[in-house]
Amino acid sequence: NAGVTQTPKFRVLKTGQSMTLLCAQDMNHEYMYWYRQDPGMGLRLIHYSVGEGTTAKGEVPDGYNVSRLKKQNFLLGLESAAPSQTSVYFCASSSDSPYQPQHFGDGTRLSIL
Amino acid sequence: RKEVEQDPGPFNVPEGATVAFNCTYSNSASQSFFWYRQDCRKEPKLLMSVYSSGNEDGRFTAQLNRASQYISLLIRDSKLSDSATYLCVVNTFSGGYNKLIFGAGTRLAVHP
Numbered sequence: 039n040a041g042v043t044q045t046p047k048f049r050v051l052k053t054g055q056s057m058t059l060l061c062a063q064d065m066n067h068e069y070m071y072w073y074r075q076d077p078g079m080g081l082r083l084i085h086y087s088v089g090e091g092t093t094a095k096g097e098v099p100d101g102y103n104v105s106r107l108k109k110q111n112f113l114l115g116l117e118s119a120a121p122s123q124t125s126v127y128f129c130a131s132s133s134d135s136p137y138q139p140q141h142f143g144d145g146t147r148l149s150i151l
Numbered sequence: 152r153k154e155v156e157q158d159p160g161p162f163n164v165p166e167g168a169t170v171a172f173n174c175t176y177s178n179s180a181s182q183s184f185f186w187y188r189q190d191c192r193k194e195p196k197l198l199m200s201v202y203s204s205g206n207e208d209g210r211f212t213a214q215l216n217r218a219s220q221y222i223s224l225l226i227r228d229s230k231l232s233d234s235a236t237y238l239c240v241v242n243t244f245s246g247g248y249n250k251l252i253f254g255a256g257t258r259l260a261v262h263p
Contacts (some may be wrong), residue, residue, distance in 0.1 A: 069248075069249055071251075073253075078255065079255055080155070080238070080253035080254050080255040080256065081195070081238075081253040082253075083250065083251075086248070086250075088248055088249075094248065096250075126192075128194055128195070130251075132249065134249065135249075137182065137183045137242070138183075139185050139187075139197045139200065139240075139242075139251075140251055141197075142194040142195050142196070143194060144193065144194045145192075145193070145194050
């Protein structure tokens with residue numbers, strides 16, 4: 039049972055470089071989310087999607103872009119990485135019911151030098 | 152004020168102890184509530200949902216007080232394997248969308 043899969047697991051970038059994080063889910067969920075988690079803080083929502091072809095801003099969207107071209111995939115892009123974006127990134131998905139919990143991928147650890 | 156606030160911890164308890172975590176939330180329109188567990192450097196995993204009538208799952212009991220906007224988690228007979236960070240999570244359906252708001256977490260360390 040794959041669930042939610044994130045790639046890559048680890049990455050080190052230099053300031054100004056760009057990259058894309060991929061999230062894939064096989065549960066046919068409508069909703070998908072990208073979070074970042076920093077020491078001593080709760081997970082913060084970057085962007086989310088309520089269905090294929092739709093995206094919306096979360097709590098901390100600046101410096102990130104997303105796309106949901108296929109229902110099962112949600113991509114997070116960093117156009118010009120900054121040290122402040124060093125974090126652990128989690129993708130999650132859920133059905134469209136507000137009572138259902140979210141299922142998380144195992145995270146991407148990203149360091150920006 | 153944070154939307155979801157938790158006891159900061161850490162809680163250091165011996166095996167077999169009973170420990171309780173508290174959480175308050177600010178949005179009275181919140182519709183569902185969860186406790187997640189997160190091990191060091193791992194993803195959050197659902198521990199249990201929290202229902203209005205209170206619910207129990209083995210050694211874990213969750214309570215919800217909508218009037219006070221308060222959620223609790225009680226762990227009885229603590230095990231070494233219970234050591235983790237416990238996240239209080241509130242699901243708010245607003246603007247037509249389903250959003251989870253996470254507390255910063257309470258760290259639990261169970262020692263022999």
